[in-house]
Amino acid sequence: MPTEFRGSPIISAEQDDRHRELAGFIAVEVHALHELLNACGEIAASLALLEVAELQSSDIRDLPRIADDLTDVLEALARISFESLETAGRGAGAPANLHGALCYFGARLTDLAGRYPAFLEGEQ
Numbered sequence: 001m002p003t004e005f006r007g008s009p010i011i012s013a014e015q016d017d018r019h020r021e022l023a024g025f026i027a028v029e030v031h032a033l034h035e036l037l038n039a040c041g042e043i044a045a046s047l048a049l050l051e052v053a054e055l056q057s058s059d060i061r062d063l064p065r066i067a068d069d070l071t072d073v074l075e076a077l078a079r080i081s082f083e084s085l086e087t088a089g090r091g092a093g094a095p096a097n098l099h100g101a102l103c104y105f106g107a108r109l110t111d112l113a114g115r116y117p118a119f120l121e122g123e124q
Contacts (some may be wrong), residue, residue, distance in 0.1 A: 022054040022066075022112045033105050036098065037076060039088035045076030068112040077106045 030053045037041035048069040055066050085098045095101060 018112075018115045019056075023113075025108060025112060026053050029105070029108075032101065033073075036075070036088075036101055036105065039091065039094070040080045040084040041099075042076040042080065045073045048072040048076075059066050067113070070109060072108065074109055074113060076103060077109070 026049075030049060034046050034049055037043070037049060052066055052069045052073070055062050055069070080102055082099075085102065088094060089096075089098045
């Protein structure tokens with residue numbers, strides 16, 4: 001059985017299901033997470049998140065790039081300080097609970113990103 005199609009790895013049905021779960025989360029939450037990252041000065045991570053969203057909408061599953069971008073986003077979330085959240089929360093129209101949003105996004109993305117090493121190694 002071939003392991004690549006036109007230079008892209010072929011993934012199993014289980015891997016595709018996991019990929020679709022991440023795609024669903026990104027489709028729903030990309031705007032809010034993008035704004036949180038920008039408000040806290042994490043511009044590079046914000047751009048990495050947009051790249052994940054773009055890659056998710058592609059027919060080609062560039063799993064290494066998705067995993068790298070998710071790592072960048074998670075590292076940025078871990079770097080966000082309480083002071084950054086306080087400053088971001090003072091702006092007009094800022095959500096009431098940025099700390100809760102940070103915890104939610106960090107936990108959910110950690111869960112989803114943790115599945116990507118298995119994708120990259122071909123494990124199920």
